[in-house]
Amino acid sequence: MVKQSAVDRVFHALADSTRRALVERLSQGPASVTNLAKPLDMTLAAVVQHLQVLEQSGVIRTEKVGRVRTCRIEPEGLKVAERWIVERRALWERRLDRLGDILAEEEAPKPREANKDKEK
Amino acid sequence: MVKQSAVDRVFHALADSTRRALVERLSQGPASVTNLAKPLDMTLAAVVQHLQVLEQSGVIRTEKVGRVRTCRIEPEGLKVAERWIVERRALWERRLDRLGDILAEEEAPKPREANKDKEK
DNA sequence: TCAAAACTCAAGTGTCCACTTGACTATCAG
DNA sequence: CTGATAGTCAAGTGGACACTTGAGTTTTGA
Numbered sequence: 001m002v003k004q005s006a007v008d009r010v011f012h013a014l015a016d017s018t019r020r021a022l023v024e025r026l027s028q029g030p031a032s033v034t035n036l037a038k039p040l041d042m043t044l045a046a047v048v049q050h051l052q053v054l055e056q057s058g059v060i061r062t063e064k065v066g067r068v069r070t071c072r073i074e075p076e077g078l079k080v081a082e083r084w085i086v087e088r089r090a091l092w093e094r095r096l097d098r099l100g101d102i103l104a105e106e107e108a109p110k111p112r113e114a115n116k117d118k119e120k
Numbered sequence: 121m122v123k124q125s126a127v128d129r130v131f132h133a134l135a136d137s138t139r140r141a142l143v144e145r146l147s148q149g150p151a152s153v154t155n156l157a158k159p160l161d162m163t164l165a166a167v168v169q170h171l172q173v174l175e176q177s178g179v180i181r182t183e184k185v186g187r188v189r190t191c192r193i194e195p196e197g198l199k200v201a202e203r204w205i206v207e208r209r210a211l212w213e214r215r216l217d218r219l220g221d222i223l224a225e226e227e228a229p230k231p232r233e234a235n236k237d238k239e240k
Numbered sequence: 241t242c243a244a245a246a247c248t249c250a251a252g253t254g255t256c257c258a259c260t261t262g263a264c265t266a267t268c269a270g
Numbered sequence: 271c272t273g274a275t276a277g278t279c280a281a282g283t284g285g286a287c288a289c290t291t292g293a294g295t296t297t298t299g300a
Contacts, residue, residue, distance in 0.1 A: 008137055015135035016288080017128055020204075027211040034246060044247070046289050067246045067297040073212045078205050084140075085202045091147040092193045136258080154276060166259050168277070187267040187276045 006058065010081045013057035018042070019050050023073065026060060030072040126178065130201045133177035138162070139170050143193065146180060150192040 004012075013019055022036055037047040051071060054060045059077035062069050124132075133139055142156055157167040171191060174180045179197035182189050 005137075007140070011131070011135045011140070014205075015131045017125075018288085020127070020131070023208055027208040027215075029215055032246080042288085043290060045249085045291085048247075049288075064247090067295095069247070073208070075209055075212060078209050082202065082205045082209070085134075085198050085205075088143055088147040088193070089195055089198050089202070092195060095147075095149055138258085152276080162258085163260060164277070165261085165279085169258075184277085189277070 006080050007084050009057040010059060010077060011084075013053050013059050014081060016050065016053075018047075019054055022047075022050060022054060022071075023059060023078075026071060026073050030070050032068050032070055036071065126200050127204050129177035130179060130197060131204075133173050133179050134201060136170070136173075138167075139174055142167075142170060142174060142191075143179060143198075146191060146193050150190050152188050152190055156191065 014023070018040065021040070025031060025036060025039075033048060033051065034044065036051070037044050040047060051060065051062065055062055055071075057077060058074055058080065060071050061074040062071045064070075134143070138160065141160070145151060145156060145159075153168060153171065154164065156171070157164050160167060171180065171182065175182055175191075177197060178194055178200065180191050181194040182191045184190075
């Protein structure tokens with residue numbers, strides 16, 4: 001056991017296309033396990049296993065009433081992944097902005113590189 | 121060959137913690153393969169394989185000059201994943217809003233918000 | 241009361257994939 | 271030229287994981 005972080009679990013959960021299909025279905029509204037399994041070409045047991053992965057990653061929440069387990073989206077789960085992506089992209093874009101500023105202000109830093117003079 | 125979609129490739133790429141570490145490093149700025157490999161506890165060859173996955177998924181872009189291959193973030197790649205998540209979340213939240221409206225109409229009393237102890 | 245519905249659980253199987261090893265190529269510095 | 275640096279390529283290995291099968295449990299409707 002290698003101590004998985006929340007980010008780890010969420011991205012692993014979303015890496016499988018069947019699980020993403022389940023999330024897509026659930027974002028239209030809650031559903032039972034059998035219902036979720038219907039359009040999928042695999043056994044109920046397999047679907048249950050996927051749902052367990054999704055639940056442990058915090059992407060969905062399930063609740064059993066009688067013999068029916070109802071599954072629904074847990075928005076905080078997806079936010080974990082979204083946040084990670086947005087932060088990386090923000091860093092990168094901020095860096096590009098700074099770089100743009102620097103290039104706009106200065107000229108070539110070293111005369112060694114000033115070989116390919118076409119303009120100026 | 122099972123015809124992978126872009127979403128498929130991106131989420132698969134981000135599912136690995138080493139690859140996410142590479143993306144994190146690259147969001148501070150471009151780097152060479154050797155440089156990226158330095159802090160990681162694995163062989164150069166392994167890192168190259170990870171970088172190939174990232175490149176094929178569109179998350180990074182690489183360019184070889186002389187004997188050095190320089191890697192950098194390709195923001196459009198991350199956007200594919202981000203978009204998928206945002207869309208699902210939007211759907212779900214819109215649904216919750218509509219549901220809220222309906223409940224507010226049918227059952228006026230009880231302005232209390234939901235909490236999480238609905239068990240027996 | 242009983243059968244069907246809706247899961248649940250455990251074990252087994254095949255496949256994918258992260259990572260290594262070792263041999264090779266290309267570029268650069270002295 | 272020579273050795274070092276930076277990466278490339280192909281094959282192999284072990285473990286994780288998606289999925290099945292089959293047998294069991296609980297709930298429910300007639």
